[in-house]
Amino acid sequence: MSVKLSTYREGRWAVETLLHGEFGAYPSKGERYALSLTCTALHIQRLVPKPEGEDQRTVVALREVAGCQTLSIASDTPAAYFSIYAYPRKKRKVAMGSSRTRQRLVRTFQVDGTVDYAQNQAVAERWAVAIKCLLLGVPIGSETEISPGLLPGPRRLLLLVNPQGGRGLALQHCHAHILPMISDAGISFNLIQTERQNHARELVQSLSLDEWNGIVIISGDGLLYEVINGLIERPDWKEAIRKPIGILPCGSGNALAGAINFSGGFEQALALELLLNCTLLLCHGGVEPMDLASITTCSGTRSFSFLSVAWGFISDVDIESEKYRHMGSARFTLGTAVRLASLRTYRGRLSYLPATDGHRPISRSITLAANGSLTNIQQHAPLHRTISDMGLCEERNVVTKRNSPTSVTDTGELPSFEASPSPALLDSDSFTFDTAPGAPPSDTRCTEFANTRQMYGPPDDLLVPLDEPVPQDWVTLEGDFVLVLAVYQTHLGADLFVAPFTSFGEGLIHLFFVKAGISRAALIRLFLAMERGSHFELEYPHFTHLPVRAFRLEPLTHKGILTVDGERVEYGPIQGQIHRRMCNLITGTQKVKVSNS
Numbered sequence: 313m314s315v316k317l318s319t320y321r322e323g324r325w326a327v328e329t330l331l332h333g334e335f336g337a338y339p340s341k342g343e344r345y346a347l348s349l350t351c352t353a354l355h356i357q358r359l360v361p362k363p364e365g366e367d368q369r370t371v372v373a374l375r376e377v378a379g380c381q382t383l384s385i386a387s388d389t390p391a392a393y394f395s396i397y398a399y400p401r402k403k404r405k406v407a408m409g410s411s412r413t414r415q416r417l418v419r420t421f422q423v424d425g426t427v428d429y430a431q432n433q434a435v436a437e438r439w440a441v442a443i444k445c446l447l448l449g450v451p452i453g454s455e456t457e458i459s460p461g462l463l464p465g466p467r468r469l470l471l472l473v474n475p476q477g478g479r480g481l482a483l484q485h486c487h488a489h490i491l492p493m494i495s496d497a498g499i500s501f502n503l504i505q506t507e508r509q510n511h512a513r514e515l516v517q518s519l520s521l522d523e524w525n526g527i528v529i530i531s532g533d534g535l536l537y538e539v540i541n542g543l544i545e546r547p548d549w550k551e552a553i554r555k556p557i558g559i560l561p562c563g564s565g566n567a568l569a570g571a572i573n574f575s576g577g578f579e580q581a582l583a584l585e586l587l588l589n590c591t592l593l594l595c596h597g598g599v600e601p602m603d604l605a606s607i608t609t610c611s612g613t614r615s616f617s618f619l620s621v622a623w624g625f626i627s628d629v630d631i632e633s634e635k636y637r638h639m640g641s642a643r644f645t646l647g648t649a650v651r652l653a654s655l656r657t658y659r660g661r662l663s664y665l666p667a668t669d670g671h672r673p674i675s676r677s678i679t680l681a682a683n684g685s686l687t688n689i690q691q692h693a694p695l696h697r698t699i700s701d702m703g704l705c706e707e708r709n710v711v712t713k714r715n716s717p718t719s720v721t722d723t724g725e726l727p728s729f730e731a732s733p734s735p736a737l738l739d740s741d742s743f744t745f746d747t748a749p750g751a752p753p754s755d756t757r758c759t760e761f762a763n764t765r766q767m768y769g770p771p772d773d774l775l776v777p778l779d780e781p782v783p784q785d786w787v788t789l790e791g792d793f794v795l796v797l798a799v800y801q802t803h804l805g806a807d808l809f810v811a812p813f814t815s816f817g818e819g820l821i822h823l824f825f826v827k828a829g830i831s832r833a834a835l836i837r838l839f840l841a842m843e844r845g846s847h848f849e850l851e852y853p854h855f856t857h858l859p860v861r862a863f864r865l866e867p868l869t870h871k872g873i874l875t876v877d878g879e880r881v882e883y884g885p886i887q888g889q890i891h892r893r894m895c896n897l898i899t900g901t902q903k904v905k906v907s908n909s
């Protein structure tokens with residue numbers, strides 16, 4: 313049989329059949345199949361009964377396979393058996409049309425080439441091992457001596473399930489979908505239900521980590537935030553934070569799951585399909601380094617964030633839509649509509665350290681602000697130039713190209729927004745301004761949120777205390793914002809593809825902001841385009857993206873909502889810096905070998 317399937321291995325394109333064999337089926341009605349295994353698929357061709365018409369073969373993509381096992385089936389023949397557990401996509405009917413899901417499909421093959429059971433069993437074992445190697449990213453070729461010794465040891469995962477996450481379906485999904493699939497992958501697990509806020513955080517602080525190959529959150533992003541911070545609160549945080557962590561989305565936002573789904577090569581998915589894609593990737597077990605940002609709030613509380621810091625429109629929608637939690641991800645659509653109807657702008661000061669690629673800034677640098685400490689800026693007369701005047705739109709176009717070096721110019725001027733809010737958006741009932749230099753917003757509730765926990769973690773070498781001016785090489789701008797967002801993942805929600813060009817361990821914070829003056833229609837178009845990741849193509853002058861290493865945000869408007877990874881934090885000055893590749897994320901793609909410890 314010729315198999316024409318190109319696979320990329322060891323830096324060269326190859327068409328390679330790793331194993332080929334002829335087997336029966338179980339249960340048997342006399343069928344015979346020819347099987348060919350390549351690096352990416354199992355090709356199944358029926359030989360008996362002979363198919364009518366054209367060569368009809370089934371191709372099982374390995375990315376849709378959870379596991380493969382040999383089976384002991386009591387029989388009076390010397391046959392041996394192996395089963396492959398696949399989860400191909402399937403359309404299903406729902407109330408308003410159709411949606412996609414995955415359906416478990418088990419194919420069991422009977423190895424009966426000889427009259428000797430031991431030989432048949434060895435062949436079944438070779439197929440099962442080869443398929444498992446491919447699923448787990450263990451490199452094999454047609455010359456490889458396939459033996460169980462190639463496989464990593466058995467995996468044992470700690471599953472933390474929040475029964476209240478999202479629409480409260482986590483436990484149901486666990487029993488119906490997750491546990492069957494990870495059992496197919498031969499993964500053993502312990503499942504703990506979280507009982508309250510911070511339960512997961514406390515659990516991981518006292519956990520004996522050696523017993524687990526990874527900690528997997530079955531909930532939304534909020535529970536993962538607790539686990540990450542719980543690990544960094546351990547005196548052995550350096551090792552603890554290296555423990556692979558995973559997420560199976562059962563929350564309402566599911567941003568990190570969206571990013572994992574994207575990096576795993578699946579189409580954008582929501583709800584159950586997203587969960588099944590992520591569970592498949594978890595079964596494949598690949599681990600990649602992921603950045604964390606350390607975030608300091610006005611009370612001095614330091615926490616570690618894997619996703620975002622948001623202020624303005626996005627954090628308003630996130631927190632104000634909590635009351636529609638029962639709606640799942642639809643809560644954000646409703647929240648967005650409500651917030652659009654009474655659009656607010658917020659005055660604030662945004663400072664950042666531009667990212668540099670070697671010695672050159674990745675983005676175009678705006679150097680005059682480099683010596684513009686807070687105090688300096690407050691002493692300057694307000695500048696009445698807009699961001700678009702300063703060519704930041706061009707800058708945005710340049711920086712969207714991942715890994716491409718960009719031009720450096722020195723325009724030598726401080727960008728600033730119009731000092732007064734855009735009349736188009738000004739809603740005097742819904743917001744107020746406080747332009748007193750340096751004064752914290754009057755309703756800042758720093759102490760209310762103050763964290764008494766002992767937080768470890770690497771030092772923030774790019775940051776100075778919040779009550780000191782930012783360093784000389786930072787850029788500062790002040791103005792009226794609709795939103796400010798610092799994000800370090802491709803997705804801000806499963807269907808909010810905000811930073812398509814980023815990856816888990818690139819060491820960048822993507823700073824986005826939308827300045828006042830944008831029309832509601834433009835804002836809607838921006839968010840709709842974000843679902844597909846095409847918002848950069850709109851080239852709106854009010855929308856800016858900057859890759860940075862650190863930032864500081866000082867709200868000057870009295871009231872507002874700040875979130876870190878979707879969790880509300882105290883309102884007031886906040887700053888953060890990226891710590892590259894600080895933890896390990898189970899993504900299903902092999903970049904780091906999974907340790908058995």
Ligand SMILES: Nc1ncnc2c1ncn2[C@@H]1O[C@H](COP(=O)(O)OP(=O)(O)OP(=O)(O)O)[C@@H](O)[C@H]1O
Pocket residue numbers: 474475476477478479506507508509510511531532533534535536538562563564565566567878
């Ligand atoms: N049994 C429980 N009852 C109530 N709250 C819980 C329980 N277990 C955990 N929590 C808390 O629920 C919060 C929200 O959970 P999580 O973020 O996982 O779901 P979500 O908010 O629905 O999803 P997302 O963050 O994706 O929007 C977590 O911060 C956690 O502290």
